[in-house]
Amino acid sequence: MALTTAPDPTRRGPGSVRAHAERRRPGRFRHSEGLAGYVFLSPWLIGLMGVTAVPMLLSLYLSFTNYDILTPFSEVEWVGLANYERMFTADPSYWHAVRVTLTFALIAVPLKLAAALGVALLLNRAWRGVGLFRGLFYLPSLLGGSVALAIVWVNMFNRDGAFNSLLSLFGIQGKPWVNDPDWALETLMVLAIWQFGAPMVIFLAGLKQVPTELYEAASVDGAGRFRQFRNVTLPMLSPVIFFNLVLETINGFQGFTAAFVLSNGTGGPVDSTLMYTLNLYITGFTDLNMGYASAMAWVFLLAIAVITAIFFSTGRFWVHYSDGEDR
Amino acid sequence: MHPATPPTTDAPVGRTHRTALPRRRLLRGLLAVTVAAPLMFGAAACGDDDGAADPNAPVKLSIFWWGGDARAKLTEDALALYTKKHPNVTFEKTWQANQGYFDKLATLTAGGNPPDLFQIDDNYLAEYAARNTTLDLTSYQKSGKLDTSKFPESLWQYGVVDGKLAGLAAGENTQGLVYNKTLLTKNNLPEPTTGMSWEQHIAWAEQVTAKTKVPGTQDPSADYKAFWVWLRQQGKDLYKGKELGFTAEDVTTWFDLWKGARDRKATPTADVIHEGNSSDITKQLVVTGKSATSWVWANQMPDLKKNTKDELGVVAYPGDPSAQWARASMYWSVFKGSKNKDVAVDVINFLNNDQEVVKLLGTDRGLPSNLDLRRVVSDDATDPAMKQSIAVEAELTQKFGTSPQVPIKGHSKVKSELIKAAENAQYGRATPAQAAAQFIEACKSAIA
Numbered sequence: 001m002a003l004t005t006a007p008d009p010t011r012r013g014p015g016s017v018r019a020h021a022e023r024r025r026p027g028r029f030r031h032s033e034g035l036a037g038y039v040f041l042s043p044w045l046i047g048l049m050g051v052t053a054v055p056m057l058l059s060l061y062l063s064f065t066n067y068d069i070l071t072p073f074s075e076v077e078w079v080g081l082a083n084y085e086r087m088f089t090a091d092p093s094y095w096h097a098v099r100v101t102l103t104f105a106l107i108a109v110p111l112k113l114a115a116a117l118g119v120a121l122l123l124n125r126a127w128r129g130v131g132l133f134r135g136l137f138y139l140p141s142l143l144g145g146s147v148a149l150a151i152v153w154v155n156m157f158n159r160d161g162a163f164n165s166l167l168s169l170f171g172i173q174g175k176p177w178v179n180d181p182d183w184a185l186e187t188l189m190v191l192a193i194w195q196f197g198a199p200m201v202i203f204l205a206g207l208k209q210v211p212t213e214l215y216e217a218a219s220v221d222g223a224g225r226f227r228q229f230r231n232v233t234l235p236m237l238s239p240v241i242f243f244n245l246v247l248e249t250i251n252g253f254q255g256f257t258a259a260f261v262l263s264n265g266t267g268g269p270v271d272s273t274l275m276y277t278l279n280l281y282i283t284g285f286t287d288l289n290m291g292y293a294s295a296m297a298w299v300f301l302l303a304i305a306v307i308t309a310i311f312f313s314t315g316r317f318w319v320h321y322s323d324g325e326d327r
Numbered sequence: 328m329h330p331a332t333p334p335t336t337d338a339p340v341g342r343t344h345r346t347a348l349p350r351r352r353l354l355r356g357l358l359a360v361t362v363a364a365p366l367m368f369g370a371a372a373c374g375d376d377d378g379a380a381d382p383n384a385p386v387k388l389s390i391f392w393w394g395g396d397a398r399a400k401l402t403e404d405a406l407a408l409y410t411k412k413h414p415n416v417t418f419e420k421t422w423q424a425n426q427g428y429f430d431k432l433a434t435l436t437a438g439g440n441p442p443d444l445f446q447i448d449d450n451y452l453a454e455y456a457a458r459n460t461t462l463d464l465t466s467y468q469k470s471g472k473l474d475t476s477k478f479p480e481s482l483w484q485y486g487v488v489d490g491k492l493a494g495l496a497a498g499e500n501t502q503g504l505v506y507n508k509t510l511l512t513k514n515n516l517p518e519p520t521t522g523m524s525w526e527q528h529i530a531w532a533e534q535v536t537a538k539t540k541v542p543g544t545q546d547p548s549a550d551y552k553a554f555w556v557w558l559r560q561q562g563k564d565l566y567k568g569k570e571l572g573f574t575a576e577d578v579t580t581w582f583d584l585w586k587g588a589r590d591r592k593a594t595p596t597a598d599v600i601h602e603g604n605s606s607d608i609t610k611q612l613v614v615t616g617k618s619a620t621s622w623v624w625a626n627q628m629p630d631l632k633k634n635t636k637d638e639l640g641v642v643a644y645p646g647d648p649s650a651q652w653a654r655a656s657m658y659w660s661v662f663k664g665s666k667n668k669d670v671a672v673d674v675i676n677f678l679n680n681d682q683e684v685v686k687l688l689g690t691d692r693g694l695p696s697n698l699d700l701r702r703v704v705s706d707d708a709t710d711p712a713m714k715q716s717i718a719v720e721a722e723l724t725q726k727f728g729t730s731p732q733v734p735i736k737g738h739s740k741v742k743s744e745l746i747k748a749a750e751n752a753q754y755g756r757a758t759p760a761q762a763a764a765q766f767i768e769a770c771k772s773a774i775a
Contacts, residue, residue, distance in 0.1 A: 179598035
């Protein structure tokens with residue numbers, strides 16, 4: 001508490017502190033403490049201003065201009081809401097990218113979470129070598145959004161890739177997965193789902209937190225495995241599920257690297273992998289419409305904020321904190 | 328938690344009012360910085376237009392190009408030669424792969440810090456020239472400081488945008504149809520020839536597919552350079568002034584031509600065509616064995632050859648070869664705000680007209696633009712693939728027509744829209760007419 005109120009006196013200025021004689025000493029103490037705090041914070045604050053806040057405000061300004069990245073700032077033309085208008089009314093590929101991204105997030109995120117939870121449940125037991133398996137399952141997500149992984153994926157899911165060779169062992173005729181507009185996005189989804197290690201580790205940590213007494217009590221009451229899962233594990237785990245859901249949804253919407261690599265930066269074949277951020281990148285850097293791309297970025301930010309807000313408001317109905325009374 | 332802390336609630340109204348002030352001032356200051364910073368950077372980039380008066384003053388020239396290791400080695404050697412002759416000039420060299428090159432160039436330019444001298448191609452030359460980023464080289468050309476007297480006329484003219492010489496060709500190339508010679512010889516099939524009609528080409532490809540099981544030709548309907556040559560043979564062009572030089576009917580005819588070819592199995596399936604279109608030179612179908620022909624640039628022959636054991640041949644695109652032209656494979660341009668313009672121009676002149684350097688660079692950036700030196704290089708060439716592409720280019724030089732105008736602003740979007748539309752037709756998601764209509768519509772907003 002003391003720490004959070006410390007900055008207040010400095011903001012009020014020395015005059016106000018002096019006016020309250022009885023608070024003088026602690027006030028002055030807090031003042032210098034606050035100043036020191038700011039001094040220590042300053043590298044970070046300068047960084048925040050320089051590489052986050054100022055560029056963000058700038059991009060907001062640019063979203064109302066026809067900035068094309070090559071023209072000097074002093075010559076950009078203010079176009080008002082034209083970029084936003086074009087986005088919503090006159091740009092079919094924008095809406096196409098929105099659809100692709102929603103499809104991707106709606107399918108890949110729940111499946112990824114389900115996989116993470118499922119494997120976490122399996123690995124939450126004390127059998128031999130479980131540590132090795134935990135590590136192995138976590139590995140793909142360590143590689144994260146790496147380009148190398150995406151390249152491997154492209155080669156695995158080519159017409160003559162490893163996956164089709166595997167299928168042919170069972171006499172199944174494969175498809176040119178990554179080069180088929182009907183399957184390219186699905187291939188990306190499988191890649192995203194496969195990288196379930198990070199949420200899995202968080203689920204594991206959550207599962208460790210569930211008191212064993214609850215399971216004992218439940219089994220005394222005659223609850224089977226499934227009921228224990230439904231009535232003990234899930235509710236106790238709900239804050240963790242919520243956390244993973246929010247995080248993975250935001251991740252899902254921002255999917256870029258794999259789509260970029262798989263399509264050689266085009267979003268093809270036939271725009272099937274034109275994710276929102278990829279479309280934004282192409283608009284800004286290939287087509288040199290940076291003003292329009294900035295507008296896209298701001299709408300994207302707002303959309304993610306709204307979706308996150310929706311999660312938080314529905315969370316009240318299904319997220320249970322064991323120490324709920326304190327909140 | 329913060330708003331409800333006791334000190335604030337206790338505070339008299341007047342004081343809370345006063346606390347708000349600095350915050351507002353902070354915000355205002357922030358806004359001022361936001362607006363002023365770019366102005367300052369912009370101004371800094373515009374200043375210092377005058378070249379250095381002292382010719383021996385030390386100069387550090389920044390130079391940026393795309394390419395692989397081999398090109399980097401050659402270019403660095405060439406620049407070292409320049410430094411040897413002009414000890415006061417040193418170079419700050421940056422190079423990278425083609426992928427991402429133009430993103431970086433645009434970002435550097437936006438930051439007011441572009442290189443003095445940079446490599447550019449006809450996809451972006453007009454974009455940069457139209458925004459006054461490139462130096463107009465005309466006066467240097469007139470004064471002879473930039474010597475183009477040995478260049479083919481149409482080659483240096485292909486660097487003129489809106490009456491200004493925006494870039495100088497670093498080399499020449501042209502469209503080339505590369506085919507797998509080994510495969511054809513083994514199967515007793517005739518080789519394609521320059522001047523065969525499009526219909527003859529497709530019929531030939533059909534025959535190749537039937538006999539070898541390797542699709543005869545790659546469907547180039549998504550390939551702007553093939554479309555462009557074909558258009559010029561119809562008396563049209565890709566652009567006329569600031570407008571498209573073709574109509575939806577032309578595109579429909581073009582898409583129909585290739586739909587016919589696909590139906591006759593003269594080409595691979597859509598996914599394989601896509602694979603060839605969307606990958607670099609090392610995965611071109613003629614070297615991966617998925618097609619007997621690839622539609623490339625003639626100067627890419629040596630690169631293609633590196634990736635296959637088979638022998639390759641190269642001819643002009645089908646139809647009248649006069650539709651092809653001496654194309655600048657890439658250009659050297661000087662940043663308009665450079666402090667060392669004169670030196671930068673002199674370096675371009677050196678790279679193009681110094682015999683030692685041109686021999687060193689060979690055909691890495693296309694055939695040398697200087698015709699006298701081109702002869703020297705071709706006499707010296709030992710690499711058979713290089714010899715072949717020089718021979719084809721030399722043969723075609725006599726047949727070349729006039730150069731078209733440099734592609735206009737929005738060209739990169741037009742290219743990607745052509746790919747999208749053509750693939751829509753290839754994957755059977757649209758009829759050629761529907762895809763053509765979609766393409767025209769997208770082009771209009773791209774070049775508006």
